[in-house]
Amino acid sequence: MRAYEIQAGFGLDKLVQVERPDPTPGPMQVRVRVKATSLNSRDLMMVEGRYNPRQKLPLIPNSDAAGVVDAVGPGVTRVKPGDRVMSLFSQAWSAGEPTRAAQVSTLGGPLDGALADTVLLHEDGAVPTPAYLSDEEAATLPCAAVTAWSALVTHxxxxxxxxxxxxxxxxxxxxxxxxxxxxxxxxxxxxxxxxxxxxxxxxxxxxxxxxxxxxxxxxxxxxxxxxxxxxxxxxxxxxxxxxxxxxxxxxxxxxxxxxxxxxxxxxxxxxxxxxxxxxxxxIFVGHRQSFDALNRAFALHTVRPVVDRVFEFSEARAAFEHLKRGAHFGKVVVRVG
Ligand SMILES: NC(=O)c1ccc[n+]([C@@H]2O[C@H](COP(=O)([O-])OP(=O)(O)OC[C@H]3O[C@@H](n4cnc5c(N)ncnc54)[C@H](OP(=O)(O)O)[C@@H]3O)[C@@H](O)[C@H]2O)c1
Incomplete structure (x- = not known):
């Protein structure tokens, strides 16, 4: 698989493209071929070492993925190969109050994230993509949209x-x-x-x-x-x-x-x-229940996420620099697949 790693220290200049062996999904896990990922302010902070300076490296950054399920591990029943899914920010947070386990199950640190063509998700952390959304649009939802929904609706x-x-x-x-x-x-x-x-x-x-x-x-x-x-x-x-x-x-x-x-x-x-x-x-992003509710509302009203700009995978660093300049309106996306 192709991925970007924060490898030898923090900083945008340390973000390097690497090849890793394709991961095999374990029990309850699904392997997703990533089509698009969006950038969040947190991802930039993570790359620059401002989010968690003690984060263990190497790390694949980014919490937000949209893609297609490609293989499933033992026990998986919620999704199947060919399904379009998005990543849940906290892989172990389905509903209710956040637990310690939920807080450390976040993609793009401490778990490897979505700036890669392949990501492993828990089946509960693979959320069906509303059919009307493109992968670039869907990739904008997992962190920013769920956070806004948690703030205004859930809480x-x-x-x-x-x-x-x-x-x-x-x-x-x-x-x-x-x-x-x-x-x-x-x-x-x-x-x-x-x-x-x-x-x-x-x-x-x-x-x-x-x-x-x-x-x-x-x-x-x-x-x-x-x-x-x-x-x-x-x-x-x-x-x-x-x-x-x-x-x-x-x-x-x-x-x-x-x-x-x-x-x-x-x-x-x-x-x-x-x-x-x-x-x-x-507000700490939000749980699966909030993400599901958001998707129902957005699909019912055909809400289109506002994508400022789509960068190619080879331009990931430029995408982060664009976010850092703050000239964007809405979301910055990297096309992967
Ligand atoms: N707690 C959570 O769960 C959670 C989840 C997501 C994000 N966040 C945090 O929320 C913040 C926003 O995230 P984001 O992804 O939306 O960031 P973003 O897309 O990078 O937003 C940047 C924009 O915020 C505005 N801004 C910057 N400094 C400002 C200030 N001092 N006062 C008012 N507006 C300012 C600017 O808008 P204009 O160009 O229009 O001025 C800037 O373009 C970040 O700190 C992020 O880490 C937290």
């Missing part, structure tokens, strides 16, 4: 008429926009780019705020709700945005803590959380 119970505040126009936020549209919520989105805000409006965002030219975007978001505050913030900015997110949300509202784009450590202002009765909900 957030967002409903028609609620107001949601989204940060930036990357993978998680654009899926959150599409899900909030399905649910009939009002969408306020921020971006560093007016052109991206205009594009977000064409997807159904109701209001856009440029966080570059409006550094007090929290106040601007509040003002748009008549001073009350939004019902839900999808917090992907991290240390640089968290405090403002607490100020943008209404009393009793929810902040879904998801991302660390501007850093993962900072002081947590406790007073607004308790005085405003806020719910600060950590």
């Amino acid at each position: 957030g119970a967002l409903k028609a008429g609620d107001t949601v505040l989204l940060q930036g126009t990357g993978g998680v936020s654009i899926f959150a926009l599409q899900i909030a549209r399905l649910l009939g919520a009002r969408i306020i989105i921020t971006s560093s780019s007016d052109a991206k805000l205009a594009r977000a409006r064409t997807l159904g965002a109701h209001e856009g705020i440029n966080y570059g030219t409006t550094p007090d975007w929290d106040k601007a978001a509040r003002a748009l709700t008549g001073g009350v505050g939004v019902d839900h913030v999808v917090e992907v900015g991290g240390a640089g945005t968290f405090e403002k997110s607490l100020r943008a949300v209404r009393p009793g509202g929810t902040v879904s803590v998801i991302g660390v784009l501007s850093g993962g450590a900072g002081t947590v202002p406790l007073t607004p959380i308790l005085m405003q009765n806020l719910r600060v909900q950590g």
Whole structure:
């Protein structure tokens, strides 16, 4: 099989293409011929050694795969050769609260991931691909879309008429926009780019705020709700945005803590959380049940993931560099098969 490995230390320049023997699926495992993989901010952090500097190497990065089942191990009943499937981020998390076992069953670290033409999955971690999606589109769902669904639906119970505040126009936020549209919520989105805000409006965002030219975007978001505050913030900015997110949300509202784009450590202002009765909900992607529910909703409404650009397998490093520049809108994909 062909794969990319983080091999001798971290850094994009250390990402090398290798040949490995084809793996044989063990009990309950399925072998998938990968057709496409998408890049997540986490994958870039993993390659650069910022996600887990103690990660054992070599490692095949990337959590997100879409492909075709090619062989199955003993005991497999959920899928068969020829089935189109996507990877589940945490291979051992089917439903309920995450367990320690689920937290360490994640693809692209510590388990070998999907920047390869072949990946082994647990049968419970091979999710049927909705027929209307191409492999490039399907490869965008496992991490970013499931995360947005977990935040807004599984934990957030967002409903028609609620107001949601989204940060930036990357993978998680654009899926959150599409899900909030399905649910009939009002969408306020921020971006560093007016052109991206205009594009977000064409997807159904109701209001856009440029966080570059409006550094007090929290106040601007509040003002748009008549001073009350939004019902839900999808917090992907991290240390640089968290405090403002607490100020943008209404009393009793929810902040879904998801991302660390501007850093993962900072002081947590406790007073607004308790005085405003806020719910600060950590999100760790999501379980199989959420992924299945997302697929049903997307298929029913034929929601098309927003693919910014598709790179060829030989251009994997360039794909990561593109993600790192932050010029993308939605998801960056690498075609594999
Ligand atoms: N907890 C989880 O389960 C989970 C799952 C998925 C992702 N994440 C995390 O969530 C974050 C987003 O992931 P992603 O895959 O959507 O990333 P992404 O596609 O790389 O998103 C990048 C975009 O975010 C926006 N952005 C960057 N810094 C910002 C800031 N300080 N304030 C507001 N927006 C900012 C920019 O949008 P504009 O160009 O429009 O300004 C940028 O283009 C990452 O930190 C990732 O690690 C966590």
